[in-house]
Amino acid sequence: MDDMEAMATSPGSSIGEAVSGRGENVNFEDEDEDLYYIPERRPSLDLGPSPMDISHWHYVAQASAPALSYRSMTSEENSDSMEDEDGCSTRVQLNRADSYSSCYSLDSDDCEKRTLKYKNKEDAPSELSDTPELNHDPNAIRHPSLTVAFTLKAICDTLGKLSEGDIKRFKMMLWKRYPQSFNTPPQGMDLLDLVDRLLERYNLEVSLQITKTLLEEMGLKKMVDYLQTLCIRNEVRHDLCETLKRKYGRVCEDFSSQGAKRPFDDVFTNLYITTTCDNGPNIEHEVLTIEKMDSNREEEKLLSTKDILSAERLQRSNLKFVLITGVAGSGKSMAVRRLILDWIEEQSHKHVSFLFPLPFRELKQFEGCKVSVLEIIQSVYPETKKLRDEDYRSEDCKIMFVFDGLDEYNGNFDFQNTELLCDHMEQTTLNIIVVNLLRGRLLYRGLFIVTTRPQVKRCVPWDAHYDEIELRGFCDTEKDEYFKKRFQDPDQAARVIAYINSLKTLRIMCHLPLFCSLVADECQRIFTEQGTQAALPQSITYMYSKLLLALIRQHRILRAPDLNPDKERDFLVKLGKLAFNMLEKGQYKIIKSDWKEVGISDEEAVTNSGLCTQFITKPFVLFQEKVVSFIHPTMQEYLAALYAFLSFRNQGKNIFELQLKHKVRGMLKGHKMMELYKSAVDKSLHCEDGRLDFFLRFLFGMTSKTNQELLHPFCTSSMKWPTVTEDAAALIRKKISESHYPGGTSNLQRCLEELGL
Secondary structure: OHHHHHHHOOOOOOHHHHHOOOOOOOOOOOOOOOOEOOOOOOOOOOOOOOOOOOOOOOOEOOOOOOOOOOHHHOOHHHHHHOOOOOOOOOOOOOOOOOOHHHOOOOOOOOOOOOOEEOOOHHHOOOOHHHOOOOOOOOOOOOOOOOOHHHHHHHHHHHHHOOOHHHHHHHHHHHHHHOOOOOOOOHHHOOHHHHHHHHHHHOOHHHHHHHHHHHHHHOOOHHHHHHHHHHHHHHHHHHHHHHHHHHHHOEEEOOOOOOOOEEEHHHOOOOOOEEOOOOOOOOOOOOOOOOOOOOOOOOOOOEEOHHHOOOHHHHHHHOOOEEEEEOOOOOOHHHHHHHHHHHHHOOOOOOOOOEEEEOOHHHHHHHOOOOEOHHHHHHHHOHHHHHOOHHHHHOOOOOEEEEEEOHHHOOOOOOOOOOOOOOOOOOOEOHHHHHHHHHOOOOOOOOEEEEEEOHHHHHOOOOOOOOEEEEEOOOOHHHHHHHHHHHOOOHHHHHHHHHHHHHOHHHHHHOOOHHHHHHHHHHHHHHHHHHOOOOOOOOOOHHHHHHHHHHHHHHHHHHOOOOOOHHHHHHHHHHHHHHHHHHHHHOOOOEOHHHHHHHOOOHHHHHHHHOOEEEEEEEEEOOEEEEEEEEOOHHHHHHHHHHHHHHHHHHHOOOOOOOOOOOOOHHHOOHHHHHHHHHHHHHHHHOOOOOOOHHHHHHHHHOOOHHHHHHHHHHOOOOOOOOOOHHHHHHHHHHHHHHOOOHHHHHHHHHHHHHOOO
16 A cells, blocks of 8 residues: 555656546545545556556446447447548537547547546445436437437536536536446536537437436426427427428429429529618619609618528617518519528528518418417417417517518508507407507517518508618629529520610619519520520510519409409509600609599509509608609500500590590401501600600500410400501601601611511
8 A cells, every 4th residue: 555655646647647638637525535546657558567466456446438429319229330431430520629528548648547446335326327217208209300419509508507506516416326427527527528428428318308307306497497498499490490491492483383393592593682761663764864763862781681680680770670662573572582591591590589481461361260379370380389388478589470461461550449469379350460560569579570562651650660671673783693593504594694685674674583584484485495596586565564464463363363354454544544644744753633633542553553663752851752653664654555555456546636536446447556656656756855765665566466465355355456567567667767857766666676577
């Protein structure tokens, strides 16, 4: 024994060197000073000629062999095949060079085992509890959300909430209960090392069970509930993400939604989102220079979907309600998809625990019945039934709601008399839920995003606190990027980009993603039927007719499935008459008196058609006014031409005649129709500012066979429409040859292209 004491106090070694190759000095309080025996440091590679004499030592418990793999992280059956390519025996690589489990080596010169010494065998801890019993069926299938990363974080977060004293107590209980896994007291470990070792020795379920059991024995029931809550939320989030991936992860390339679906990332192109609102419509024009319609002089900041209600934005503004406005076809629903998928992939909004998209078209199923917010969520997303009431009220469980398409909701908004709704479990009507949503009273701790067309001003009370951003479609670079993604064949993409660049108006109108989609659909059809080298149409009228029908189809399907076709046609004619009257005056803002002349309301025009938009101007400091205009000046010109065409086609009326004459439909002949075109050409050539140039192009374009087929649903006459293409072309060439109006010659040439000549 004297030899051993001399060896222990030898100046050639120290306690710090002998205990660990990592140089840790571990101080175990309240322990017997003789509890640990520090053997002589053995030579690095040469063990000498004879084995070490240990006959006079006290009993020493055999230390367990180091764990060489996280075999319990997957399953015991696969433990033999867990070698990584680089020879490492663990699949999980933690970003810690000082991980406790990494310093065990039987033959390392720098690391020695700390061997636990007991005065007798009876002092050794029991080994019976080193294999914990599961409280559930061990053959049960593990929920896919239970991963190493989650379990590590959940246990660390839970233990991190304990006091320093409770942490020490937890570590000591862990060591005494499971000595073979923790063959030295873990007091010197930090939390990450501790949980790292726990997961190394046991599988994920057992590791969680051990943690809960010890916390219960310590009387820390709240911590057990907290850990259980993390597990439940993790399961719900995983299942919710899988549902959202199936619903939003793939999209149809063509507008008709009949084509094959592709991954969203292969289709999506960045959108132009700005902090300034009420910017008015895009007024870029091929011929005209139109004065800016809005009075917005605020400096704009470009945003991405990742910036909407981000943690940083919430800290700056503390506003939990965001309105995303944009004209029809500007890409609002695509922006919502991008936001949802980024959240699923944890690319943005990491502070949000749950995200629930609730499009208004889906909410319509709850009209006419009593329902609560909770019942709506659980009906649309059944996996959320596991969530508890406290999950909806907890500060550390942020819930984001995305309501897409407020303009599709037809309910009344009575902000003065509608009752308050503060409880997500209270049954009420859908209208009360929507009104409270817009008042900012729905779920105090919730985050809300609502997308709508710009008529939202009538839908939000003046005293509501919200942040508004505007979606303006594509910038120039994004237009090209869209077609490169849409056409997988680079040659086809290059042809389409060159095509829209050759027609300036098409290039301008491609600021609307919907218009880009329609152009791509048409080009794809031509490539499929005629080959990649086939000529693409030079008529812009055809694409505007497609846009008109697309917007009407959206309205009919989503907003007015029972709409009478006659009323739809009459509405378009009235809107076209308004467009023509404004065009003659060179006017692009619609004023109240204009609506009265045609017998429709501004709300009807903006809400029902998608052809008009609404914005706010502030001509004076303390005054603002609501302004309505068409979504683009060329759409105003197209509708004016449609009014002229349908008036003559259905009623035999030439809108340019001073005395409007109603003709008998059965007496319509080709030369009568040419009277309309002669009047239109003369009227256009006399407008030196060119404000009727595009009107004339569209009017001639409507005589082509392809356009007449598209516009056939708006025609009431059963008479076969006479073909006047040759007569129209002769009229145009005659006017060009006369050269009385040199400024209008180029536009007349464009009219020939609209005829397909």
